[in-house]
Amino acid sequence: MTRVSIRRSAAILILCGFTLAMTASIALTQQPPAPKTAAEQFKNIQVLKDIPADQLIPTMQFIAGALGVDCEFCHVQHAMDKDDKKEKQTARKMMAMELAIDKNHFNNEIEVTCYTCHRGSPHPAGIPILSAESANLPPQEHHHDEVSEGADLPSADQILDKYLAAAGGAGALRKIKSRIQKGTIDAMGERYPIEIYSEAPEKRVSISHPSFGDSVTAFNGEVGWLGTPRGIHPMSSQENAAARIDAQLCFPVRVRELFQEFHVAPGETISGHQTYLVTAKGAGLSPVRLYFDQQSGLLLRLLRYAETPLGRNPTQIDYADYRDTSGVKIPYQWTLTRTNGSFTIRINSVEQNVPINEKLFVMPPPTPMPPPPHS
Numbered sequence: 001m002t003r004v005s006i007r008r009s010a011a012i013l014i015l016c017g018f019t020l021a022m023t024a025s026i027a028l029t030q031q032p033p034a035p036k037t038a039a040e041q042f043k044n045i046q047v048l049k050d051i052p053a054d055q056l057i058p059t060m061q062f063i064a065g066a067l068g069v070d071c072e073f074c075h076v077q078h079a080m081d082k083d084d085k086k087e088k089q090t091a092r093k094m095m096a097m098e099l100a101i102d103k104n105h106f107n108n109e110i111e112v113t114c115y116t117c118h119r120g121s122p123h124p125a126g127i128p129i130l131s132a133e134s135a136n137l138p139p140q141e142h143h144h145d146e147v148s149e150g151a152d153l154p155s156a157d158q159i160l161d162k163y164l165a166a167a168g169g170a171g172a173l174r175k176i177k178s179r180i181q182k183g184t185i186d187a188m189g190e191r192y193p194i195e196i197y198s199e200a201p202e203k204r205v206s207i208s209h210p211s212f213g214d215s216v217t218a219f220n221g222e223v224g225w226l227g228t229p230r231g232i233h234p235m236s237s238q239e240n241a242a243a244r245i246d247a248q249l250c251f252p253v254r255v256r257e258l259f260q261e262f263h264v265a266p267g268e269t270i271s272g273h274q275t276y277l278v279t280a281k282g283a284g285l286s287p288v289r290l291y292f293d294q295q296s297g298l299l300l301r302l303l304r305y306a307e308t309p310l311g312r313n314p315t316q317i318d319y320a321d322y323r324d325t326s327g328v329k330i331p332y333q334w335t336l337t338r339t340n341g342s343f344t345i346r347i348n349s350v351e352q353n354v355p356i357n358e359k360l361f362v363m364p365p366p367t368p369m370p371p372p373p374h375s
Contacts, residue, residue, distance in 0.1 A: 043081035047095045051309045054236035059308040063091065065339025066114035066311070067122045098310060113311035156262035159276050160255060162297035167252040168328035176200065176328060179249060180351045183332075187343035194345060197356050201254065204247035205360045219243035220361040231367035238306045241285050242315065245304065252299075255290075258282050267291045270300045271320070298322055298329065313339065326352045 039045045041053035048056060064070060071080075074088040083089065094114065101112045117124040164170060181196040185208050194208040205218040213229030224235035224243040235243060248254050259282035267275030268291070275291040291301035299319055305312040315338050319331035332347040 044083065047092050047099075048309060052236075055238075055308055058236075058238065058306060058313055059310050061340065062308045062311050062313050063114055065313070066120070067118045068120040069122050073122065095310065110307075110309075110311055115311060153264045153266065153276065156264050156278050159264065159278055159292050159297070160252075160262075163255075163292055163299060164252045166297035166329060168324075170253050172327040173250040173253050176249060176326070176352050178353055178356050180354055180356065181347045182349045183345060183347040185343055185345050188341070196345075197360055198247070198249045199356055199361070200249045202244055202247040202249070203361050204243070204249075217243070218361070218363070219247040220363065221247070223363060225363045225366070227364070232364050234363070234366050238286070242304060242306060245285065245288065245302075246317075255280070258285060259288070270318070273300060275300055296322075321346075325350050 036053040037049060038051050038053050038056040039049035042056060045056070048059065051059070060071065064073075067073070074085055074091050076082040076084050098112055098114065102108060102110055106112070164173075167173060177200050179196075179198040181198075183194055184191050185194045187210070190210060192208060192210045194206060196204065196206045198204045202221050203219065205216065208215045214227070216225070216227035218225050218227070219235075219240070224240050226233045226235065226239075245251075245258070248258070259280035261281040263279045265277045265279070267277035269275070270291060270293075273296075274294045276294055278290045278292065279287060280290060281287045286304050286306060289301075289303040290299060291303075292298065293300050301319070302317045304315050306315070315336065318335045318337070319333070320335075321331060321333040322329045323332050330350070332350075333344065335342055335344040
């Protein structure tokens, strides 16, 4: 090799090294784009400007539930950004008031919310309501969000052990690698088919077939998405956390892996069954309340919360009609209730340990989803 070719090769190597170094430097310094704020994504946001954009709709849902109204109570239909309604101006003042109260009196913790005063009514009552029973009121009981364990109650481990045994035991549950359920869903005054595909440990896709087109709710163990005829919408971090709980194929086995802190209290009566209440908290998951049948040990209700800047949105799932299926007990009916309504799923057939097309668990490319006409 001549001196000229050596110099040329060295120059090429130096140039390539410099290019690679620059590429690596750019890759290291390049950060994913920051998520948009509400003000950046939506028009005419004046109070909740700095919250993440994906928190705006859940926050509006919280307000609607707290006041017992729909979106058109404050917004002009099909023109959400307009300020034509007096109620919208009032809502802004109320949000600012709530945020100020929580900042100045509760160290920015969300203690006072829209529901504190409204209690499901657009116009809160400022004067105590009198009735014939007012003179004979029962002694006042004080209920707190945090429940404490009582000396006469079983421990959380005892309740969870009984739940695991009632569901079939860890050995039988771990043998279930997949499940296909088919049935019907009653929602919005309509009944239509639904299929649910589950794969261990936490993949789940439900596909329902209402008259307006197929609806999909999916979680593949990492991310979740919602699909309607209007498009594909990736789940927010809060929605992903909720979907992860719903996707647990063997929840009785996994509950102590998902959650690390448990407290026990007396539960309420559900469909004639006395229950124990176990509150559970875990890293990266919203806290849940679990209501277990004192006699059978089975889970009758799960109550979870999604945090919004103005308060918590509750979701309640009631489980019923447990049946033995391949050595494990699973509910063949459950009712999911939110502030804006509820729906009930009834299962007609169950197949376990059958192949599932893995393409179901691959999220399609997201597509723009315009706001629904009545939200």
